[in-house]
Amino acid sequence: MKILVCISHVPDTTSKINFTDGDTKFDTNGVQFVINPNDEFGLTRAMWFKEKQGASVHVVNVGGPETEPTLRKALAIGADEAIRVNTPATDGYSVAKQLANVVKEGGYDLVIGGRESIDYNGGMVPGMVAKMLDANFVNTCINLEVEGDSATAIREIDGGKETIKTKLPLVVGGQKGLVEESDLRIPNMRGIMQARSKPLHVKEPVDANAETNTNSFEKPAPKGDVKLVDSVDELVNLLHNEAKVI
């Protein structure tokens, strides 16, 4: 089985977020980047398929050279090869198109992405890739087994779980549950050294225009001070006139 894990290069959740150029650009200065957590659950599940079922695991990212340390980390964790599509990740559609092209050329049986990246939280890429490839698609996937060309996936639905039987080729939008947090792997020293000699292919992008554009960013308003009120009337007044929620 050939597995492709899509890796987003995202800011660490503890990073301080700032914008430049009149709030139109994300300021990457001093920001620590990591593997998108939803993708990391997928990568760790892929490693399980590699170790138990002999699958080969490739990882892919759409982005500039600055994303390579994130791909190297995936290699250090145990992926066999990495591909970087050499173009900035602008919007979901263009990224999906690049990924679909990588899948077509590489002939992968299973594509695992995160259900959303934790930076822009678009949540559309895995679905779009599936559509472009005409492959089966399971989103918000919390468990995945593969037997021959059949897959059993469990997905999270409102208030419960749904078990789906489907066929490869399959695209999965994964999340926590594919593996647990305690299963996530810290790259060991040998893995880090081996990552140096594993292939990291740089692929030129196919034509894909972005369909959406970010005009500006806005940070949530900072938390105000706590106000203690003495009477219900004053509370109603503040909720109505100041907070404007009632």
Add this chain to the structure above:
Amino acid sequence: MSTETINKEILRGGQFLVKETPCEDIFTPEDFSEEQKMMKESVKEFVDREIWPHKERFEAKDYKLTEEVMRKAGELGLLGIAVPEKYDGLGMGFVTTMLVCDYISGATGSIATAFGAHTGIGTMPITLYGTEEQRQKYVPKLATGEWFGAYCLTEPGAGSDANSGKTKAVLSDDGKYYSLSGQKMWISNAGFCDVMIVFARIEDDKNITGFIVENDPENGISMGEEEKKLGIHSSSTRQVFFNETKVPVENMLAGRGEGFKIAMNALNVGRIKLAAACLDAQRRVIWKATEYANDRVQFKTPIAKFGAIKSKLAEMATNVFVGESASYRAAKNIEDRISIRESQGNSHQEAELKGVEEYAIECSILKVAVSEDIQNCSDEGIQIFGGMGFSADTPMEAAWRDARISRIYEGTNEINRMLAVGMLVKKAMKGHVDLLNPAQEVAKELMGIPSFDTPDFSETLSEEKAMVAKLKKVFLMVAGSAVQKFGPDLEQHQQLLLASADILIEIYMAESAILRAEKTSKNNGANAEYQVAMAKLYLYHAVDIVTQKAKEGIVSFAEGDEQKMMLVGLKRFTKYQNMPNVVALRNKIAEKVTAENTYPF
């Protein structure tokens, strides 16, 4: 090997004192390779996941947890970083070894100690001095964490005077084994070790001999109870008793009577690694103290906004910045020296031994400086937390207790201070470092008329570099005259040696910080302006310490006109043209620390 370029012109040990180092020649944490950065992140992740959340258990003397964490460290490859690949290690260079040592030590002194005792003094003597058979048999097991090591040197009557141990090794009649009898104490990892490096005396030899001893209770080895200690609560520390323990003759380490040399060389490596092991502990104290200072509101203001707290945070951050600068500078010198020796045909073992020995002075300097920094840092950490800091519920209390041992083990700071100056004087006598000519130059300068030119200090850090050059003159003036006066008897004048050592330490630390900040500035690196501020702040204190210690030294041995002349020289050599605004520097540094809510440099 991760050495990419070897700078053949690198300074020899101790030469920093008489030669100027261009900033491009020093390695700084900004120079870590992508691979080293990834290793650092892995170690941090390991600590955050496996150690930090269990701090309470470590404080409650959960020795099993220490063993468990050490085993996991082995799985991650952390125990074999410095071990050659041939023996199932990773064969990484000295800088990477220091990096791992630095970041694994952040969460608790218990793990820092267990890790240091196992990888440093537990494993390394076999890697460096063992025969091929001994290495094949023991090193792979130690490198992977299948077995753990301990180091048995200290005895009830033999501490700083390590060569005076009473443990005996008696050869059997058939010549097949030695029978070891004696008592060892303060043995780290004793409770779970599988193999020990034990030092004992054969007959009436002048020097002790090292042996590799497998831990087998059936073979006359017994342990005392766990010691009740001030800190490092989960580091297993016991007495080890040998009662006619049979050790095959092939387990002798190096030759008969070589033990003292092994012990001393192992300590050189141990010292610089201990400095590294005190760095992340400081970063974590600063991180927690800053978070607290930002959260804690008094007089309707987060206390981080008060000058009293800013001053503390700035000084704490500055010290760890300086400690990093000097530690990695020396580490890269050692790594390069090892590569040079290997390229000259030395075996890896030989090269590593000589490479570290070359910088024994720097190793001692770092051990003293950084172990005292963590003590001050954790102390101020408590102070920032106020009453809460005194409670075991905050991380400051354990950090403070754990820090205390660092000034004692791997040679007390007093011994290391005297060693640093003693070794330098010896190197000068042997002609390895020319102190004589520069000292004479200084003497001439003292007699001459001072220049009244106003130097151009417009370039970043140029005044600071000139000041370091002057502080070097202070050392040459004080130590040079002392050597002239006392000759070999100098070692009897311990207080003078201690004062000289403090001058030496301040010079090395301040210079390393200045060169790092200068390099970052020239490369337009991140935080350059803050690095410059920290280098200036540190130097300001260094000048004060040098002045005070030099005064003490001069007055102790010089009288009359000679004394007067040297005191005038001291004044000249410690004078700023533009006095730094220390309050502004501190505010600048502290405001960055509090804005980032952690140690950000």
